[in-house]
Amino acid sequence: MLRIHFTDRDLALTRIAPAADMSFELSLSLHLLATRRPESRLGQWREQLGRRWKPRSAMLFDLFAASDLPEFLTVRPDGRDTAEATADGLDRAGGDYLRGLGRLRRLTPFARDLASGDRRSRVLLGDLTAEYQSAAITPYWGQIDSLVAAEHRYRTRQLATRGLDEVLATLHPAARWQRPVLSLPMSPCLTELPLAGRGLLLQPAVFAKSLVIAGFEHPEEQPVLIYPTPAGRPLLMDDQAGPPPALTTLLGRTRAAALTTLAAGGPLSTSDLATALGIAPATASQHASILADAGLTTKQRQGGTVTHHITLLGEVLLKGSVEAAAESAARLLVGEKD
Incomplete structure (x- = not known):
């Protein structure tokens, strides 16, 4: 159980993300595939992705564990700068993540090369990420962003009429809010998280299966609590053939x-x-x-x-x-x- 501790300043700084985060959506979708977690709402997406899938994209699964997300997979909306952005993200956070992954299980040759700073592996990682983005995320981006924007509008109205306590109490069925602590069922490696005046960003995500906390390791950054968009809303429409x-x-x-x-x-x-x-x-x-x-x-x-x-x-x-x-x-x- 993770207990997130809020001060009055944290409550004042807590906000709801107004738009989808493409990097999180990419990492979360890969996590669903890598861990083979079933999600009935994603049936069409999986089927359509299968028709565009490149076998070498499976190398990205080497970077995932059941309870961890590689936050260094940083992507850009147009995809052209994704390879470079991912390499930059690897410099900032990849080493620590891969070393931690190595403590959980044996690293594959690809992951070991990335951890050692091998240049060709870094280039390959950027190319793989950009390819996967173009197949799995970009064709659906308008729909993803629309669903997250709808959740933002709903939570903003809830915040204005009933306050932040109601937002935190109804964020997820497994979440428990008892001011000033938000309790979440999460990895046992992290049990207490004082926000210490940073506040919290609440990020709805279409590909989130459960609650995920990100960005908490850096004292100067605002942590992000990723939560699933409501299951009762349509997830992804069939992507019809694009216009000529x-x-x-x-x-x-x-x-x-x-x-x-x-x-x-x-x-x-x-x-x-x-x-x-x-x-x-x-x-x-x-x-x-x-x-x-x-x-x-x-x-x-x-x-x-x-x-x-x-x-x-x-x-x-x-x-x-x-x-x-x-x-x-x-x-x-x-x-x-x-």
Whole structure:
């Protein structure tokens, strides 16, 4: 059991993360795979990842233990700087982590080379991390960030109406809050954690299976308590085939994704389209209006709800040919008759 001790200053400094943390999501998702922990909400994600999986990505499992996360796996949103960022993270925290991992179990040759500072292994680690990010995290990032933002909005309202005591008491079914101590079922290697005026960052995470504490070793840094996003909310939607690169160049990434989403799962309301794209409803409405003005979609209003439909012209543009779009339209007509 881990007991986190708060002072009045810690309570004042405790906050809820407003957005998802890509590095944590990457490490947590790898931890689920490395430890073979079942998670029914991740069935689609596992299946889709299997189609993009590169066998050498399994080398990253060498860095995981049942109760530890390699926090030095530092990634960047666009993926291009992930290799360099991971190497920098290895310099800051990797040595201590790998030595600790070596006390838990025998290190693999790859992990031993990293611990010894081997340059080629460091380069390989960066490449592996970037590859895994592009396959497992980046395609889902809009959805991940949207789910974490929804949790942030919920907790912010809870904080404003009922106070931090209510937030801490309801953070996780296994958490116990009795001011000024938050008790959590965690690794026995750490039993007492005085925050000592640093406060605590509460970080919702889509790939978290349980509670995780991070960043507590450094007295100058604010510790992070990672907790799972609520299980009752949808986790990851199926990632439909992305729009053709030429269409993205023509329309822009978000509008091309909107057109693809409407073709695959439409018609959709503005709020449903926003959720699918991981953007705000107002932004989704703006993009949908531009598509409608171009004749690629239509809008229908019923009461306060606006529903968006792809047009035949939109199908032509998306499919790349009149023939393919006509076939798609014919299938839709047959479906409506049935």
